[in-house]
Amino acid sequence: MNDYLSGLGALLEQYDVLGAFWTNIQLTFWGALFALVIGTMLALMRISPIASLRWAGATYVNVFRNTPLTIIMTFLVLAVWTQLQVSLAADFNSNFFRLAVIGLAVYHAAFVCESIRSGVNTVPLGQAEAARAIGLSFLPAAQLVILPQAFRGAIAPLGNTLIALLKNSTVAAAASVSWETASTMKTMLEFNADYRWEIFALFAIGYVILVIPIGLLTTWLSQRLAVKR
């Protein structure tokens, strides 16, 4: 028993598990931030009165939503960085990290866009008509009247997207971010097969601990911020 515990202890000392989780949290934070910005712009395009913008927005969503994230990540490393020699930072690790953030952002932006659009659908048409009737053109009407209400109606689906993004941040392994959780777990398993169940449980529980608060928070927020009609 003592051997077992000391072995497990040595394993945790040898690998930086907390650091690995911290990497995924950072990937999630930056990925979510940029995905929210890009996704909001896409949603604006998709509800805009200009047909070509609507078309471009819809095309983006259909392309990125239907492309596996692994392929996007691999493309960024093999095509954008290796072939096109687009480097985002001088040192290797920062460069891979940033490429991974871009991959996560452009992919999840498609889902953010659709979440916001579902929020827009919770806003009655009369709100947009009233905004237009007092002389607001499309962008001010969207900014002042439609989006503030749409975001409140989109909190639950946006929360789902954030949860997916957090878990998908492990795909950063495909963009050579080798110090994140999935890669760390794989290395640990490879060299410590005796502890395979414990290692699996460790990472699974880690993600559950991270994800449950997001679900609770978004449920609470969506009720608290709901627009009363």
Place this chain on the structure above:
Amino acid sequence: MDQSTPTTGQPAADETVDAPTSDRVLGAPLVELKHVNKHFGALHVLQDIDLTIHKGEVLVVIGPSGSGKSTLCRAINRLETIDDGSIAVDGKTLPEEGKALAQLRAEVGMVFQSFNLFAHKTVLDNVTLGPRKVRGMNKKDAEELARSLLDRVGVGNQAGKMPAQLSGGQQQRVAIARALAMQPKVMLFDEPTSALDPEMVNEVLDAMVALAEEGMTMIVVTHEMGFARKAAHRVVFMADGQIVEEAPPEEFFTAPKSDRARDFLSKILTH
């Protein structure tokens, strides 16, 4: 179709209409609809509509549901597009899109059947939004203006509340204040009392009558004949997308000329 203009129709109104409206002189044409057509699919909802509303005139549009009266009202600030013909407000033809259209809409006040107050903003913010963001008024002036307008329609003490906390009648009066805050040239009312509980209808109509007495140009789609008699210069009766009859209110309600109007009035007056 009888297209007598209000300037020729007005002397007749002078003889029959009560004091508050009879002594008013109508100004130049403000809203002009010429040969306006609109289809919803196969349905021809506006059929070659010609209509001129003069400055200071209060026009009531009446008719059975599906007659096109709401569409007509909404077309005047282009919430509904038209297929052909032209609509001009104060001599300017309605622009198709963009900034020019937004500017024109700012000068046309609109009050909706379902109030459509901005649900995430307080009553005060509902009224100040237009003046601040469209007219570029500073916050203090806009709030001063908003409070005076809210007082005028009798909801000054509700300024800090959210729309959902107000009764329907109060919401609709806030909506009137919101439209007035843009200092519009003409006000459109699209069945403003149809969604209200009966006991709240009068508070809204009173606000509208007061507005009419101040000389506001108004186009009102309504079935409230009390309002039409009290405040309107002219009643336009629509059926099946056409203007069937137009007359001063007393004349229209007591002696309608067309069978359609007689039929319609008999249905709404028997109860």
